[in-house]
Amino acid sequence: MSGSSLAVPPAITRLSWQQEMARAVRDPAELVRLLELPSSLLEPARRACRQFPLRVPHSYVARMERGNPKDPLLRQVLPLTVELTPAPDFVADPVGDLSASKGAGVLHKYHGRVLLITTGACAINCRYCFRRHFPYDQANASTERWRPALRYIAQHPEVEEVILSGGDPLTLTDRRLAQLVTQLADIPHIRRLRIHTRLPVVLPARITDELIKWLAGSRLQPVMVVHANHANELDAAVASAVKRLRDAGVTVLNQTVLLRGVNDEARALTMLHQRLFDNGILPYYLHVLDRVAGARHFAITQNRARELHRQMAAWLPGYLVPRLVQEIEGAPGKRWLPP
Ligand SMILES: *Cc1c(COP(=O)(O)O)cnc(C)c1O
Numbered sequence: 001m002s003g004s005s006l007a008v009p010p011a012i013t014r015l016s017w018q019q020e021m022a023r024a025v026r027d028p029a030e031l032v033r034l035l036e037l038p039s040s041l042l043e044p045a046r047r048a049c050r051q052f053p054l055r056v057p058h059s060y061v062a063r064m065e066r067g068n069p070k071d072p073l074l075r076q077v078l079p080l081t082v083e084l085t086p087a088p089d090f091v092a093d094p095v096g097d098l099s100a101s102k103g104a105g106v107l108h109k110y111h112g113r114v115l116l117i118t119t120g121a122c123a124i125n126c127r128y129c130f131r132r133h134f135p136y137d138q139a140n141a142s143t144e145r146w147r148p149a150l151r152y153i154a155q156h157p158e159v160e161e162v163i164l165s166g167g168d169p170l171t172l173t174d175r176r177l178a179q180l181v182t183q184l185a186d187i188p189h190i191r192r193l194r195i196h197t198r199l200p201v202v203l204p205a206r207i208t209d210e211l212i213k214w215l216a217g218s219r220l221q222p223v224m225v226v227h228a229n230h231a232n233e234l235d236a237a238v239a240s241a242v243k244r245l246r247d248a249g250v251t252v253l254n255q256t257v258l259l260r261g262v263n264d265e266a267r268a269l270t271m272l273h274q275r276l277f278d279n280g281i282l283p284y285y286l287h288v289l290d291r292v293a294g295a296r297h298f299a300i301t302q303n304r305a306r307e308l309h310r311q312m313a314a315w316l317p318g319y320l321v322p323r324l325v326q327e328i329e330g331a332p333g334k335r336w337l338p339p
Pocket residue numbers: 100107108109110113114115163333334
């Protein structure tokens with residue numbers, strides 16, 4: 001060995017999660033180049049991007065297979081012109097979130113729990129997301145706007161659980177989150193803090209010591225609901241992020257969205273749920289896709305969803321079978337679809 005070869009080039013030294021977010025891939029040309037994809041994908045991606053931008057962290061791109069336009073992780077983020085084709089039953093607000101809004105970013109649809117829209121930001125833009133049309137400017141409970149949200153919660157003693165959602169609440173800084181959680185813990189009737197986030201999966205570097213400190217240090221019982229759709233998303237970095245959460249006493253659950261071309265096969269779903277449990281994550285929900293404009297190409301029929309669910313239930317132990325659910329506007333909870 002000559003002494004001239006140096007170990008790690010500067011480009012791959014460890015970045016902070018904020019740096020990773022800031023350096024996310026936003027240009028379709030960069031994605032096509034990194035993954036050695038056919039250049040014919042480029043122009044359609046650019047057009048679809050204008051409605052909802054491309055955004056994907058490098059560490060997530062690294063889990064995709066090169067040269068494979070059908071990679072199940074790529075499919076979730078690659079903009080396609082089919083998104084621009086109008087479909088009458090696919091609408092901007094398919095679950096009635098706007099009508100459930102109590103202002104100040106508070107959604108109070110279900111008994112005992114309120115959902116707080118903390119931010120519109122995400123580390124990744126998933127093409128099937130209902131968020132692609134959500135008017136966050138009006139609904140976002142940003143720093144000053146948290147005051148009315150906190151007041152609403154304080155005035156509703158039946159609320160036991162606060163769900164931080166978004167966007168992705170973990171895109172906020174630990175300082176702001178610690179502050180919010182302290183204020184929530186001051187409301188005596190709140191018992192549980194739930195965080196709905198995709199960051200432990202798409203950007204596991206987000207699980208910092210500081211995060212563990214405010215989350216485990218609160219009197220509120222912590223629950224984190226992550227969002228993984230395919231076994232390939234769960235690599236060693238995700239496993240270690242989840243282990244740190246569990247070691248700190250956080251209950252970690254998962255929700256998955258059924259997506260055509262991503263996970264609409266019983267074998268893929270079974271592997272995903274086995275891999276989740278290998279990582280200490282329990283399944284929670286399996287969602288039938290919300291009928292959001294631009295996502296029709298991801299939809300599968302309800303019968304197919306039930307059939308996949310039945311097959312999983314036959315192959316997996318009961319505790320690894322998520323509940324198949326669908327959100328219905330105005331219903332008192334997510335609707336469970338029986339097998
Ligand atoms: C999904 C959801 C919840 C949480 O429902 P759970 O069944 O407790 O998981 C609460 N509020 C809103 C607005 C939701 O969409």
